[in-house]
Amino acid sequence: MALRLGDTAPNFKAQTTAGEIDFYEYLGNGWGILFSHPADYTPVCTTELGKTALLKDEFAKRNVKVLAVSVDPIDKHEGWVKDINETQNATVNFPLIADPERKVAELYDMIHPNASATATVRSLFVIGPDKLVKLMITYPASTGRNFVEVLRVIDSLQLTANYSVATPADWKAGEDVIVVPTVTTEDAVKKFPKGVKIVKPYLRYTPQPDL
Numbered sequence: 001m002a003l004r005l006g007d008t009a010p011n012f013k014a015q016t017t018a019g020e021i022d023f024y025e026y027l028g029n030g031w032g033i034l035f036s037h038p039a040d041y042t043p044v045c046t047t048e049l050g051k052t053a054l055l056k057d058e059f060a061k062r063n064v065k066v067l068a069v070s071v072d073p074i075d076k077h078e079g080w081v082k083d084i085n086e087t088q089n090a091t092v093n094f095p096l097i098a099d100p101e102r103k104v105a106e107l108y109d110m111i112h113p114n115a116s117a118t119a120t121v122r123s124l125f126v127i128g129p130d131k132l133v134k135l136m137i138t139y140p141a142s143t144g145r146n147f148v149e150v151l152r153v154i155d156s157l158q159l160t161a162n163y164s165v166a167t168p169a170d171w172k173a174g175e176d177v178i179v180v181p182t183v184t185t186e187d188a189v190k191k192f193p194k195g196v197k198i199v200k201p202y203l204r205y206t207p208q209p210d211l
């Protein structure tokens with residue numbers, strides 16, 4: 001059955017460009033991203049992996065480990081990584097899973113037969129330190145993902161995990177956040193010393209608590 005938000009992310013062992021990896025061991029106690037690529041030596045994937053590599057410091061700052069998967073073998077990955085580094089002015093600094101038997105692709109339901117019988121779509125999972133699935137996004141092969149948006153969602157997820165706040169539409173880091181409905185206004189006033197702006201009893205804003 002397909003994974004859903006809140007499900008436990010299945011563990012696996014896989015061959016990668018950084019040797020054999022146990023997914024949970026690789027993640028450790030931090031956050032993780034597992035994302036699929038339709039195939040090696042394809043243009044959109046080349047830009048996506050380059051962009052992810054260039055955002056290395058942003059992922060590290062958020063304690064997020066990145067792991068990519070493509071259903072091609074390891075020798076193909078190694079040649080492709082050289083091309084990515086060359087064309088994207090990047091150094092791919094995270095492992096790529098070689099998944100020719102599609103074990104990881106199937107475990108995470110990354111092949112959508114009505115899109116392609118053989119290649120994965122662009123699936124992306126954010127996994128929390130508790131190994132639960134926090135975010136799933138699915139893009140078609142022809143649309144490259146927006147990794148700035150991925151970072152924005154991770155910021156939101158981490159604020160929710162650490163401070164019981166949610167983020168409004170189009171929120172960007174530094175803007176006010178929303179007090180979650182499960183926190184009473186009385187508690188919110190104590191919990192958020194920077195202030196609580198009550199627009200409606202159910203719509204309460206507070207400055208981003210970790211700044």
Ligand code: BEZ
Pocket residue numbers: 038039042043044045046141142
């Ligand atoms: C790509 O991965 O670059 C790609 C895949 C399918 C259609 C278009 C682009």
